[in-house]
Amino acid sequence: MMDNSYSAIMARKNEIIRNSVGMDYTKFELPGIGFDYEAMMAATGYTLEELQRVQALFSVGNTPLIELKNLTTLARKCAKPGFGARIFIKDEATNPSGSFKARRSCTSVYQAKKQGYKGVVTATSGNYGAAVACHAAMAGLKCIVVQECYDSRGVGQPEIIEKARKCEALGAEVVQLTVGPELFSTVLRLIEETGYFNASLYTPFGIAGVETLGYEIAQQFRSKIGKDPDVVVCTNAGGGNLTGTARGLRKANCNAKVIGASVNLTGLHMASDEQFNKKSFTTGHTGFGVPFSVNPDRSDVPRSAARPLRYMDRYVTVTQGSVFFITETLASLEGLEKGPAGNTALAAAFRLAQDMPEDQCIVVQETEYTGAGKHINPQLSFARQNGIDIHFGDPKDEIPGKSIILPSHPSLIQVTDVDLDHVRRSNIKAQVGAHKDELTDADIRYLMEETNSSEEFVRGVVASL
Amino acid sequence: MAKKGDWVQVHNIVLTPEERSASLPEDTKKHPLEMWVKGWLQEDAELGDEVEIITRTGRHTTGKLVKEAPYFEHNFGVLVPEVLKIGDMVREITFGGNE
Numbered sequence: 068m069m070d071n072s073y074s075a076i077m078a079r080k081n082e083i084i085r086n087s088v089g090m091d092y093t094k095f096e097l098p099g100i101g102f103d104y105e106a107m108m109a110a111t112g113y114t115l116e117e118l119q120r121v122q123a124l125f126s127v128g129n130t131p132l133i134e135l136k137n138l139t140t141l142a143r144k145c146a147k148p149g150f151g152a153r154i155f156i157k158d159e160a161t162n163p164s165g166s167f168k169a170r171r172s173c174t175s176v177y178q179a180k181k182q183g184y185k186g187v188v189t190a191t192s193g194n195y196g197a198a199v200a201c202h203a204a205m206a207g208l209k210c211i212v213v214q215e216c217y218d219s220r221g222v223g224q225p226e227i228i229e230k231a232r233k234c235e236a237l238g239a240e241v242v243q244l245t246v247g248p249e250l251f252s253t254v255l256r257l258i259e260e261t262g263y264f265n266a267s268l269y270t271p272f273g274i275a276g277v278e279t280l281g282y283e284i285a286q287q288f289r290s291k292i293g294k295d296p297d298v299v300v301c302t303n304a305g306g307g308n309l310t311g312t313a314r315g316l317r318k319a320n321c322n323a324k325v326i327g328a329s330v331n332l333t334g335l336h337m338a339s340d341e342q343f344n345k346k347s348f349t350t351g352h353t354g355f356g357v358p359f360s361v362n363p364d365r366s367d368v369p370r371s372a373a374r375p376l377r378y379m380d381r382y383v384t385v386t387q388g389s390v391f392f393i394t395e396t397l398a399s400l401e402g403l404e405k406g407p408a409g410n411t412a413l414a415a416a417f418r419l420a421q422d423m424p425e426d427q428c429i430v431v432q433e434t435e436y437t438g439a440g441k442h443i444n445p446q447l448s449f450a451r452q453n454g455i456d457i458h459f460g461d462p463k464d465e466i467p468g469k470s471i472i473l474p475s476h477p478s479l480i481q482v483t484d485v486d487l488d489h490v491r492r493s494n495i496k497a498q499v500g501a502h503k504d505e506l507t508d509a510d511i512r513y514l515m516e517e518t519n520s521s522e523e524f525v526r527g528v529v530a531s532l
Numbered sequence: 533m534a535k536k537g538d539w540v541q542v543h544n545i546v547l548t549p550e551e552r553s554a555s556l557p558e559d560t561k562k563h564p565l566e567m568w569v570k571g572w573l574q575e576d577a578e579l580g581d582e583v584e585i586i587t588r589t590g591r592h593t594t595g596k597l598v599k600e601a602p603y604f605e606h607n608f609g610v611l612v613p614e615v616l617k618i619g620d621m622v623r624e625i626t627f628g629g630n631e
Contacts, residue, residue, distance in 0.1 A: 399623055
């Protein structure tokens with residue numbers, strides 16, 4: 068009889084993952100603290116063209132690029148004369164399963180099928196579950212989705228319950244848990260029990276799948292607008308969206324600035340039972356965005372393929388109230404009814420556009436589907452039910468977990484810069500750990516790549532540790 | 533009374549508070565880690581009984597029977613008048629007012 072206690076399962080972690088991803092991560096480890104990221108990405112064995120072909124098999128990709136002309140007009144009314152870049156959105160909700168996560172899951176599911184696995188397991192409370200369930204259905208594989216869904220009173224986040232419904236509708240088994248990071252041990256136990264493929268969000272297969280999104284943006288801009296976009300804004304949580312998109316832009320030789328955007332949930336603890344239902348966003352927020360930038364390898368694979376600090380030119384936050392406001396604005400001005408979490412980058416882009424000249428272009432690279440529970444109205448309704456004070460005012464006064472302030476005028480929507488050098492310092496500190504005195508030149512070069520910073524910066528941080 | 537072959541939901545305690553990860557916030561640590569799974573009931577049973585089910589993936593698992601014929605009740609919430617006001621505001625600023 069297998070020992071299924073928490074500690075025993077966690078002790079078998081590496082072996083379970085190696086068997087369930089079909090990839091030996093140890094071969095990418097370098098002497099010292101680093102690993103060969105590009106070798107790991109190349110180990111998928113797929114070129115970008117092959118990824119496009121695989122995605123076409125699942126009818127994923129080639130989503131519309133929509134110019135938001137009325138939203139641009141509104142941004143220009145809030146900007147000084149001559150400013151207000153043209154705002155575009157990539158309508159990723161039109162993918163089967165309703166989000167960009169389709170790109171991430173179909174390569175994983177394809178890989179699982181090719182390697183002969185009978186099913187896939189994934190840990191996610193988000194759109195990724197629906198994407199994996201969708202592609203598993205197409206590939207004739209079984210699918211288990213494990214969600215963190217309820218607080219200790221048994222009250223579920225409406226947004227997560229909707230995703231459970233969608234996964235079940237697509238034939239998946241949904242395992243729902245209360246709040247806590249030990250979800251991971253339940254996932255490992257299920258992988259071990261079933262022998263299924265671990266369709267983690269953070270394998271090279273998943274992240275490589277998002278490269279087609281960045282690539283398509285460059286191609287569509289060149290054919291529709293006749294030039295490259297100036298700025299691409301990505302909602303940032305675990306970092307895979309931004310990483311894959313930025314890599315795809317580079318593969319298309321597009322030099323657009325890549326800006327990450329997260330909903331500000333500062334002060335709320337992600338593993339807190341009491342605060343679980345005080346959040347009105349279950350993803351796209353700083354509670355994932357910041358820790359996963361500081362330490363990408365906190366994910367469920369030994370080395371995460373999502374490494375946003377390598378690619379981020381700037382990182383900003385927006386308030387919950389601003390994202391709800393812009394979601395309603397997108398419906399009212401553009402006739403596009405979408406889920407709020409995917410509009411995090413849109414709220415940021417609306418403000419960022421106002422600092423850019425009118426002839427420049429800014430693109431938001433995703434939308435997500437909407438439905439019962441996963442929509443501005445039920446999410447605000449649920450927040451009010453949970454004692455959150457919702458009113459019009461200045462969003463800068465919003466306190467996550469206490470209030471949601473809807474801007475009393477669109478010109479009050481602001482972005483707040485995250486100090487990226489601070490994040491870089493924390494990242495270096497986390498990676499160096501106890502090895503400060505053993506670092507080689509190769510380690511320093513690795514840290515420069517990891518944090519997209521200069522040798523002087525890295526050596527300065529290391530010396531200060 | 534649930535019948536063999538009914539679609540049901542079962543509940544399990546995965547970890548008791550004592551067995552949970554040491555790094556949790558205090559408010560979370562005082563509760564067990566709980567789990568809910570749905571499947572086809574394998575024997576007639578009453579609510580609260582320990583039962584066996586077969587899930588959509590064909591997995592045999594056990595747990596306390598907590599719901600017969602579970603279904604989704606999430607919806608679009610109650611009226612939030614602010615949502616309507618946002619729509620009116622941005623239309624007015626974008627299209628209205630001037631010429």
